[in-house]
Amino acid sequence: xxxxxxxxxxxxxxxxxxxxxxxxxxxxxxxxxxxxxxxxxxxxxxxxxxxxxxxxxxxxxxxxxxxxxxxxxxxxxxxxxxxxxxxxxxxxxxxxxxxxxxxxxxxxxxxxxxxxxxxxxxxxxxxxxxxxxxxxxxxxxxxxxxxxxxxxxxxxxxxxxxxxxxxxxxxxxxxxxxxxxxxxxxxxxxxxxxxxxxxxxxxxxxxxxxxxxxxxxxxxxxxxxxxxxxxxxxxxxxxxxxxxxxxxxxxxxxxxxxx
Amino acid sequence: xxxxxxxxxxxxxxxxxxxxxxxxxxxxxxxxxxxxxxxxxxxxxxxxxxxxxxxxxxxxxxxxxxxxxxxxxxxxxxxxxxxxxxxxxxxxxxxxxxxxxxxxxxxxxxxxxxxxxxxxxxxxxxxxxxxxxxxxxxxxxxxxxxxxxxxxxx
Amino acid sequence: xxxxxxxxxxxxxxxxxxxxxxxxxxxxxxxxxxxxxxxxxxxxxxxxxxxxxxxxxxxxxxxxxxxxxxxxxxxxxxxxxxxxxxxxxxxxxxxxxxxxxxxxxxxxxxxxxxxxxxxxxxxxxxxxxxxxxxxxxxxxxxxxxxxxxxxxxxxxxxxxxxxxxxxxxxxxxxxxxxxxxxxxxxxxxxxxxxxxxxxxxxxxxxxxxxxxxxxxxxxxxxxxxxxxxxxxxxxxxxxxxxxxxxxxxxxxxxxxxxxxxxxxxx
Numbered sequence: 001x002x003x004x005x006x007x008x009x010x011x012x013x014x015x016x017x018x019x020x021x022x023x024x025x026x027x028x029x030x031x032x033x034x035x036x037x038x039x040x041x042x043x044x045x046x047x048x049x050x051x052x053x054x055x056x057x058x059x060x061x062x063x064x065x066x067x068x069x070x071x072x073x074x075x076x077x078x079x080x081x082x083x084x085x086x087x088x089x090x091x092x093x094x095x096x097x098x099x100x101x102x103x104x105x106x107x108x109x110x111x112x113x114x115x116x117x118x119x120x121x122x123x124x125x126x127x128x129x130x131x132x133x134x135x136x137x138x139x140x141x142x143x144x145x146x147x148x149x150x151x152x153x154x155x156x157x158x159x160x161x162x163x164x165x166x167x168x169x170x171x172x173x174x175x176x177x178x179x180x181x182x183x184x185x186x187x188x189x190x191x192x193x194x195x196x197x198x199x200x201x202x203x204x205x206x207x208x209x210x211x212x213x214x215x216x217x218x219x220x221x222x223x224x225x226x227x228x229x230x231x232x233x234x235x236x237x238x239x240x241x242x243x244x245x246x247x248x249x250x251x252x253x254x255x256x257x258x259x
Numbered sequence: 260x261x262x263x264x265x266x267x268x269x270x271x272x273x274x275x276x277x278x279x280x281x282x283x284x285x286x287x288x289x290x291x292x293x294x295x296x297x298x299x300x301x302x303x304x305x306x307x308x309x310x311x312x313x314x315x316x317x318x319x320x321x322x323x324x325x326x327x328x329x330x331x332x333x334x335x336x337x338x339x340x341x342x343x344x345x346x347x348x349x350x351x352x353x354x355x356x357x358x359x360x361x362x363x364x365x366x367x368x369x370x371x372x373x374x375x376x377x378x379x380x381x382x383x384x385x386x387x388x389x390x391x392x393x394x395x396x397x398x399x400x401x402x403x404x405x406x407x408x409x410x411x412x413x
Numbered sequence: 414x415x416x417x418x419x420x421x422x423x424x425x426x427x428x429x430x431x432x433x434x435x436x437x438x439x440x441x442x443x444x445x446x447x448x449x450x451x452x453x454x455x456x457x458x459x460x461x462x463x464x465x466x467x468x469x470x471x472x473x474x475x476x477x478x479x480x481x482x483x484x485x486x487x488x489x490x491x492x493x494x495x496x497x498x499x500x501x502x503x504x505x506x507x508x509x510x511x512x513x514x515x516x517x518x519x520x521x522x523x524x525x526x527x528x529x530x531x532x533x534x535x536x537x538x539x540x541x542x543x544x545x546x547x548x549x550x551x552x553x554x555x556x557x558x559x560x561x562x563x564x565x566x567x568x569x570x571x572x573x574x575x576x577x578x579x580x581x582x583x584x585x586x587x588x589x590x591x592x593x594x595x596x597x598x599x600x601x602x603x604x605x606x607x608x609x610x611x612x613x614x615x616x617x618x619x620x621x622x623x624x625x626x627x628x629x630x631x632x633x634x635x636x637x638x639x640x641x642x643x644x645x646x647x648x649x650x651x652x653x654x655x656x657x658x659x660x661x662x663x664x665x666x667x668x669x670x671x672x673x674x675x676x677x678x679x
Contacts, residue, residue, distance in 0.1 A: 040262060047265040051272045090287050129504035132464050133518050134493040155276030162279035165287060184286065192314065193288040 021217040028142040028216075041144035042151075049110040049145070049212075050152030054159070056109055057102060061160035064097060065089060065167025073176050082178050086187035089168035090161075094196045095256070098161035100248050103207035106153060107240040111215035114145055115236040118219025119229035127220075142216050149215070153208025154201045161200065199255045206247060211240040298325060298344035299387045303358045303371075308339045309397025310369045311360055317343050317371040324349045327371060343371060352385045353378050359395030369397060417442040417574060417606045418463060423472035425455075425462065432458055434630040435472070440574075445600055445607040447617045450627035451652065456610040457501070459627075460576045463608070464498055465489045476574075494522060496574040501582060503563035505551040511538070512547040515566045522570060537565040541595060557588025564595060574606045575599075581613040589616060596620055614653055618642070626652060 068089050076082045118141065121127050130137045165187075172178045191197070215236045222232035308330060317325040325345035333340050355376025362369050376382075376393075385391070418440035425433045432455040440446045448456055461467045462474060465481045474481045476492060484492065497518075505514050515534045519525055525533070538544040541561040551559060560580065567575055580596065581589050593616050600607055600620075611617055617624065618638045626634040626641070626649055634641060634649040641649060651659035667673075 043269050044262060044265050046269045046272065051265075051268045054272065054275075094283070094287075124502050124507070125500040125504035126506055128461075128466065129498065129500055131466060132493060132496070132498040133521065134490040135518075135521050136490075152272075155272065155279075158276050158279040158283065162282045162287075165283075187287055191288045193284060195314070197283050197288050 017221065020221060021213065024138060024142065024217055024220055025146075025213060027136070027138040028146055038139070038144055038147075041140070042147045045144045045148030046152055049106075049114065049148050050156065053106060053109045053152070053156060056105055057156050057160050058163050060101060060105060061093075061098075061163035062167040064101060065093065065164030065169075066171045068092060068097075068164070069168035069171035069176070073172060073178070082172075082176075083182040083186055085168070085172045085178050086183040086185075087190035089172070090165050090187045090191050091196060093161045093164040093168075094191065094200045096248070096252070098157050098164065099200050099203040099207060100244060102157045102160045102204060103153065103211060103244040104241055106149075106156060106208070107211045107215075107237055107244065110149065110152075111211045111236045111240050112233045114149070114212065114215040115219040115222070115233045116229055118142070118145075118216060119222035119224070119232050122220070122222060123224040123226075123229065142220060145216055146212050149212030150205065150208050153211070154204045157200060157204035195255075203248065203251050203255075206251060207244050210243045210247060214240045214243065297347040299347055299350060300328065301343050301345055301385055301389055301391060303341050303343070303391040303394050304333065304338050305341060305360065305394050305396045306338060307396040307399060308341060309360055309362075309399060311341065311371065311397065312369075315368065315370050317345060317358075317373055319349070319373045319375060324373065341371065350384065350386075352376070353382050354385055354389070355379070355382055355393070356385060356391060357393035357395065358391050360397035362398070415442045416440060417477065418608075419475045419478075420463075421473050421475075423462070423474065424470045425458065425467070426470055427455075427458070431630055433469075436627075436630075436632050437472075438625050438632060438635070440606060440608055441623065442606050443604050444622040445596070445609060445620055447609045447611060447621035447624045448627060449610075449612055449614070449617060449624060449652070452612060454627055454630075456612075456627065457578050460498060460578055460608065460610055463576060464493065464496065494570060495572055496576065497567040497570065497572040498576040499560070499563055499567050499578060499580060501579045503551070503556075503559040505554075505559055505563055505566070507551050509551075510547070511543065511549050511551065511554070511562050514551065514562060515569050518566065518569045533569065534565075537569055538562075540568070540599070541565045542591075555588075557584055557591065560584070560588075560592065561595065564592075564599075568599060568603070568605075571603065572605070574608070577607065577609045577611070579611055580609065581611055581616050589613075593620055614655070628652070 069085060072085050072088045073082055076084055076088065118127075121137075121141065127137045127141065130140055169180075169183060173180045173183050218232040218236045218239075219229075222228045311327060311330065313327055313330060315327045316323045317327065325343050328342040328344045331340050331342070332338070352373075353376045357374045357376065359372045359374070360369055361372040416439045420436070420438050422435050422437055423433050424431070424435050438448075448459055450456055458467065462469055463476075463481070465484065468482045473483075476496075479492070481489070481492070505511070506517065509517065512534055515537055516530050519530050519533060523530075534547070535544060538547055541564055543558060543561055543565065546554065546558065546562070551562070554562060577596065580592055584592065596607065596609070597620050599605055609617060609621065618641075621638055623637060624635065624641050625632050628648060634644050634646050636644070642653065644650065647659060650656075
């Protein structure tokens with residue numbers, strides 16, 4: 001019976017923490033937004049989570065686009081279909097790799113930093129001190145970070161995909177000699193704005209939501225010791241990566257699975 | 260970190276993301292700036308639609324004039340009904356026009372080939388919701404082979 | 414004498430462990446009240462209860478006659494503007510300069526112009542002797558300076574009540590002297606009510622008007638510094654003199670060591 005009890009205990013603990021996470025989220029984003037005070041804070045956080053993630057996103061996007069062109073070319077050329085390199089690179093980036101890889105990088109780069117920052121604020125009593133100053137830490141600390149993450153993720157994904165397609169062009173056209181005209185024109189004929197680009201953007205917005213939610217909650221709920229923060233940071237990266245991959249399947253099935 | 264510098268860099272970030280979005284829109288997805296043009300709907304019944312899909316192109320002489328909107332099975336005679344939205348620009352097709360399901364290249368995608376009919380007195384133009392009577396179904400490879408073998412056998 | 418805070422029959426437990434068992438105490442207006450006791454008995458918890466960050470299991474905490482645990486969140490935030498708390502670590506916001514830290518409560522809760530805020534912040538910094546350090550970041554301050562900067566922030570909105578959480582812990586004798594002098598001066602000049610939670614006996618005896626000693630979930634002694642010094646309670650005397658063993662045992666509760674090592678053979 002012990003294993004049954006431990007399943008029960010685990011479920012209760014997980015549900016409890018899910019409930020606390022939901023309450024935190026509601027407190028941060030639903031309760032009376034303060035646009036005038038929060039806009040500069042949000043811009044500051046977009047700088048921290050968005051602009052500072054830009055380098056890793058651009059570099060990864062470039063290399064992933066280049067590798068895909070290289071791999072795709074060797075397969076396509078054996079069917080004489082190397083003209084389809086453009087749509088292959090573009091579609092895989094826009095539909096899958098763009099949102100997913102950006103989300104995974106974002107979880108590692110920005111999510112972990114968010115958790116550690118908020119966790120340390122808790123450890124050093126900064127959150128308590130805000131509360132004692134009659135400032136709600138949910139609105140002051142969590143909300144700007146949450147919105148910044150939600151706004152940054154789709155933008156990073158667009159940049160990632162665009163850079164990847166250019167990287168594919170560099171390898172496919174400039175190096176391997178695929179015709180530049182067919183690279184673009186077949187891509188244009190195949191890629192659909194709503195179905196491919198917008199669905200990718202929607203995916204990335206969902207991923208952004210989940211990652212910042214997990215990251216801010218793990219920081220806010222961390223045990224205020226150095227061990228607690230290191231554990232919370234690890235959990236942020238692990239949980240948000242798993243959540244991204246799982247949600248990606250669900251979203252893909254919803255978006256592309258049913259014709 | 261002063262907030263002025265952060266604002267400038269965030270501004271740059273937004274511009275970059277916008278530029279990436281524009282590139283995807285214009286260069287990759289070839290979305291015209293004018294946005295969606297107005298369309299009208301035509302229907303056609305086929306015996307067999309083969310591999311035709313929603314959003315497949317409708318073409319006249321290779322020029323895309325619209326897209327397939329939906330594909331349903333008529334509940335009365337169990338034949339597929341293809342609903343197409345055609346750009347309003349092209350609303351001068353006579354009722355004698357015909358449609359057939361064609362394949363671009365040997366292994367390419369299937370599309371609806373639209374053959375405008377002759378303009379004769381007393382024949383009206385196709386309008387919203389009309390059914391095109393003259394349709395040719397998709398070529399199904401297995402049927403073709405079957406016919407070939409049958410004709411050889413004779 | 415008017416009481417600013419009245420605590421009646423308060424019980425509080427955390428994760429199943431009882432921390433306070435039915436205690437009552439009074440904080441008099443305009444006076445400095447010290448709450449002392451050995452570490453680990455939840456003195457900081459007492460401050461958090463007074464600030465409404467924690468809710469008691471039973472009993473009531475009244476601030477100016479209004480019950481804090483029963484307050485709605487909005488009212489609680491209004492009441493908190495009349496109190497402030499000096500955290501043990503200072504709890505300065507690490508992403509802002511000292512100046513912005515002290516300006517923070519002013520910017521959040523008032524509509525003063527930047528000019529006026531500048532003046533107020535300079536005055537508060539002058540009061541704690543850190544006007545020259547306004548541009549420094551919290552990471553560049555020593556522990557004592559950080560606590561003084563936090564004190565300047567705590568008095569930025571001119572509260573009626575300041576709660577000090579272990580203000581002297583881990584300070585060198587000079588910073589300790591500076592802090593004692595500051596707390597005294599602030600009390601005399603601003604007619605503040607102070608609650609000091611600490612275990613530094615000598616410092617407290619010089620600044621407190623009234624002292625409560627907490628141990629084993631109860632108040633074991635209270636009175637003016639003179640009364641406390643002359644108390645005949647062995648518990649109080651152990652605490653004041655810093656004896657290793659006494660009514661508060663040296664050992665964490667455990668079984669008899671002979672029993673543990675030699676088993677039942679004895």
